[in-house]
Amino acid sequence: MSESSIQAKIALVGNPNAGKTTLFNALTGQNQKVGNYAGATVSRKSGTFFTPHGHQFELIDLPGAYSLQANSPDEKITRDVLVGEQDGEETPDLVLCVLDACHLERHLYLLLQIIDLGYPVVAALNKMDSAEAQGLRIDPTALSEDLGVPFVPICATTGRGLTQLKHALRHPFPTAPGRLWKGPSELEEAIEKSTRVSEEKGVRNPAAHGLMNVAEPGSETEDFIQKTRYAYIHRAIEAGLQRPDDASLELTDRLDAHALHPIKGWFIFSGLMLAVFWSIFRFAEIPMGWVEGAFEWLGGTVSGSIGEGDFQSLLVDGVIAGVGGVLVFLPQIILLFFFISLLESSGYMARAAYLMDGIMNKVGLSGKSFLPLLSGYACAIPGVMATRTIPNAKERLATILILPWTSCTARLPVYVLIIPLIFAGALNQGLALFGIYALGTLTALIAAKILKPRLGKTEAPQFLLELPPYQKPQWNHVLRQVWERAFAFIKKAGTVILGLSIILWFLNTYPKSDSDDPAVQQAHSFNGQIGQALEPVVSPLGWDDRMGTAMMASFAAREVFRSSLAISYATDEEDEEGLRGQLSKSTRNDGSALYTPLVGLSIIVFFIYALQCLPTTVVVRRETGSWKWALGQLVGMTLFAYLAALLVYQVGKLLGYS
Amino acid sequence: MPTFASDLERDSALTLSQAAIGCEFQIREVEGPACRQLRDIGFCEQMRVKKLTNGRTMLCTVCGTRLALSKDLADQIRVVPA
Numbered sequence: 014m015s016e017s018s019i020q021a022k023i024a025l026v027g028n029p030n031a032g033k034t035t036l037f038n039a040l041t042g043q044n045q046k047v048g049n050y051a052g053a054t055v056s057r058k059s060g061t062f063f064t065p066h067g068h069q070f071e072l073i074d075l076p077g078a079y080s081l082q083a084n085s086p087d088e089k090i091t092r093d094v095l096v097g098e099q100d101g102e103e104t105p106d107l108v109l110c111v112l113d114a115c116h117l118e119r120h121l122y123l124l125l126q127i128i129d130l131g132y133p134v135v136a137a138l139n140k141m142d143s144a145e146a147q148g149l150r151i152d153p154t155a156l157s158e159d160l161g162v163p164f165v166p167i168c169a170t171t172g173r174g175l176t177q178l179k180h181a182l183r184h185p186f187p188t189a190p191g192r193l194w195k196g197p198s199e200l201e202e203a204i205e206k207s208t209r210v211s212e213e214k215g216v217r218n219p220a221a222h223g224l225m226n227v228a229e230p231g232s233e234t235e236d237f238i239q240k241t242r243y244a245y246i247h248r249a250i251e252a253g254l255q256r257p258d259d260a261s262l263e264l265t266d267r268l269d270a271h272a273l274h275p276i277k278g279w280f281i282f283s284g285l286m287l288a289v290f291w292s293i294f295r296f297a298e299i300p301m302g303w304v305e306g307a308f309e310w311l312g313g314t315v316s317g318s319i320g321e322g323d324f325q326s327l328l329v330d331g332v333i334a335g336v337g338g339v340l341v342f343l344p345q346i347i348l349l350f351f352f353i354s355l356l357e358s359s360g361y362m363a364r365a366a367y368l369m370d371g372i373m374n375k376v377g378l379s380g381k382s383f384l385p386l387l388s389g390y391a392c393a394i395p396g397v398m399a400t401r402t403i404p405n406a407k408e409r410l411a412t413i414l415i416l417p418w419t420s421c422t423a424r425l426p427v428y429v430l431i432i433p434l435i436f437a438g439a440l441n442q443g444l445a446l447f448g449i450y451a452l453g454t455l456t457a458l459i460a461a462k463i464l465k466p467r468l469g470k471t472e473a474p475q476f477l478l479e480l481p482p483y484q485k486p487q488w489n490h491v492l493r494q495v496w497e498r499a500f501a502f503i504k505k506a507g508t509v510i511l512g513l514s515i516i517l518w519f520l521n522t523y524p525k526s527d528s529d530d531p532a533v534q535q536a537h538s539f540n541g542q543i544g545q546a547l548e549p550v551v552s553p554l555g556w557d558d559r560m561g562t563a564m565m566a567s568f569a570a571r572e573v574f575r576s577s578l579a580i581s582y583a584t585d586e587e588d589e590e591g592l593r594g595q596l597s598k599s600t601r602n603d604g605s606a607l608y609t610p611l612v613g614l615s616i617i618v619f620f621i622y623a624l625q626c627l628p629t630t631v632v633v634r635r636e637t638g639s640w641k642w643a644l645g646q647l648v649g650m651t652l653f654a655y656l657a658a659l660l661v662y663q664v665g666k667l668l669g670y671s
Numbered sequence: 672m673p674t675f676a677s678d679l680e681r682d683s684a685l686t687l688s689q690a691a692i693g694c695e696f697q698i699r700e701v702e703g704p705a706c707r708q709l710r711d712i713g714f715c716e717q718m719r720v721k722k723l724t725n726g727r728t729m730l731c732t733v734c735g736t737r738l739a740l741s742k743d744l745a746d747q748i749r750v751v752p753a
Contacts, residue, residue, distance in 0.1 A: 080711040118734040119713035147735070230707065239707065243715040256735070265737070273730065367739045370728045379741070380728065404708070475705060475744050476728050477712060480737040 027111030029077035097217030114144035161190030291443035308337030335514025377465035379474035389419035418457035622654035696750035703747030
């Protein structure tokens with residue numbers, strides 16, 4: 014689709030939880046593009062769609078905002094695009110404002126602010142079916158008359174009203190209604206003067222600038238304008254909305270009576286988390302078997318069709334063993350993202366944040382820090398980015414610094430490989446995984462408690478969060494998110510991990526020794542030499558040289574730990590139980606078992622705490638604006654990981670464990 | 672006297688953290704360092720609010736939306752019975 018056929022640009026704005034993304038997906042379907050705003054890590058999502066009149070428009074999905082007085086970096090993007098201050102982004106020709114019909118009074122404030130900026134606006138009254146079910150009577154015509162913009166009732170999840178919405182977006186667009194309220198003459202004069210100054214400066218949207226400059230944050234004028242807008246909304250609502258007097262006990266109230274209960278709520282939260290981890294072990298087994306089978310078949314076929322030699326070894330022991338060893342965890346990663354998306358989409362996540370607020374407060378953070386920390390279980394990078402919703406700068410920094418201790422999915426392949434060497438049975442293994450996640454989280458919280466007062470004086474953390482009503486998960490949205498993360502994982506396996514596997518194979522194969530004994534060849538290779546050099550450092554942790562090499566390689570990407578072991582042990586005898594079987598059979602020079610439960614524990618403890626992810630360090634640098642924090646975090650966490658693993662192994666040995 | 676009447680009304684207003692659970696209130700005034708954020712999310716003058724729980728972090732509904740807020744924020748909202 015050529016860019017030139019696009020006739021206008023429409024910005025999609027709305028409060029968080031208004032259903033903006035669902036509407037964006039419903040309008041644009043597959044025609045979406047994701048990029049970044051210049052100079053910001055906030056992603057810019059845009060797409061195209063056709064109206065029934067055959068016009069093609071570009072739709073930009075701006076970050077959710079409660080108002081244009083930006084409280085967070087996300088909201089600032091929305092403000093800057095609309096005011097015309099965002100580099101590389103033209104101001105839109107029309108604004109499509111999504112309003113949640115169930116919470117109209119609150120959502121109209123943003124609409125009124127956008128109208129004030131002088132844009133032509135179309136208001137989409139979303140979630141009309143829920144509003145009707147709650148007995149709300151909304152009169153779109155009366156609202157249109159009062160606010161001077163068309164109101165189109167829709168339901169983005171079912172697609173109801175979308176055709177009418179596209180009809181309302183006909184080109185040429187309606188004229189902008191302009192500011193609907195008037196202030197006292199001094200204020201009007203000040204706005205006029207400020208607009209003139211903005212015009213002389215040649216800014217893109219002088220009217221918007223004029224108004225924004227007058228209403229400086231914290232000023233009495235801002236206070237006055239805010240109250241005047243709400244008074245206007247109050248009058249418009251009187252004519253356009255009727256709420257039933259006695260709000261019946263809804264499903265959300267009934268569920269919240271349990272989910273937010275100070276005791277029952279915790280049982281539900283722990284039960285849900287445990288169920289998620291148990292399911293990851295239980296249900297991923299079958300598809301993991303398929304992936305494993307597929308790579309074994311591939312390895313066998315390649316071995317059969319290519320004659321024995323270095324090239325065959327590169328393909329089978331390097332590429333297939335390395336990439337296959339990581340891709341086998343795709344089902345578990347899909348399941349973890351699926352559950353996180355499901356909890357988010359159903360509305361439970363905000364409840365978890367509310368429950369956690371008490372605990373977070375004890376360590377100097379608020380419930381707002383919990384959501385980024387929870388995202389960290391999937392991947393630290395979106396987690397670090399999600400801290401942008403935390404208004405308090407010190408709280409945000411503390412959250413970023415402790416965040417990598419919430420175990421991300423890249424560690425999962427290592428845990429899943431090692432846990433069965435220590436525990437048997439899906440329930441025990443699920444409990445162990447839950448314990449690993451709990452240990453990481455607990456240490457992160459203790460670290461926050463120690464760290465926060467040292468970051469400088471700040472006011473007590475405040476918690477202000479909307480708890481959206483429970484809803485049926487939007488499967489489209491859930492599956493889209495899971496697909497995006499799964500694709501990113503496959504891409505990583507096909508690029509970074511493939512490259513590293515080839516390098517590791519090379520280091521393991523060369524230089525060649527004269528002996529046919531795989532153990533001698535392993536010791537003679539570059540990897541063997543690196544491992545021997547590392548041995549004095551890793552042997553106090555109970556590890557051998559191959560584990561030391563694998564640990565070093567895993568600093569490029571954690572998943573490579575498994576690939577590296579798979580490549581190292583491929584030189585050993587074939588074993589039908591796969592890598593885990595080979596690990597459990599491997600011995601030290603004195604003949605004693607190498608992968609004992611204590612060594613397994615020491616590896617797990619190291620992986621819980623070590624920050625082995627360079628992209629995270631880069632993102633932390635970008636979000637904190639300082640290499641000091643990013644590198645301090647990298648060195649500090651790795652050192653801590655080493656000492657913790659050392660402590661576990663040495664104390665375990667003293668207590669008589671092997 | 673209007674000044675006296677408004678003073679009286681101000682005195683009779685409770686903060687949201689003092690308000691009783693389960694009763695409907697109308698927001699009379701939002702004042703304090705976080706007033707802008709509170710208004711942005713919906714705690715604005717004239718709005719009706721119902722408090723659902725007490726404690727350090729309390730739950731309320733404003734126009735059908737459930738909101739959780741910490742006590743020091745609730746102290747910046749003054750309400751009168753609706």
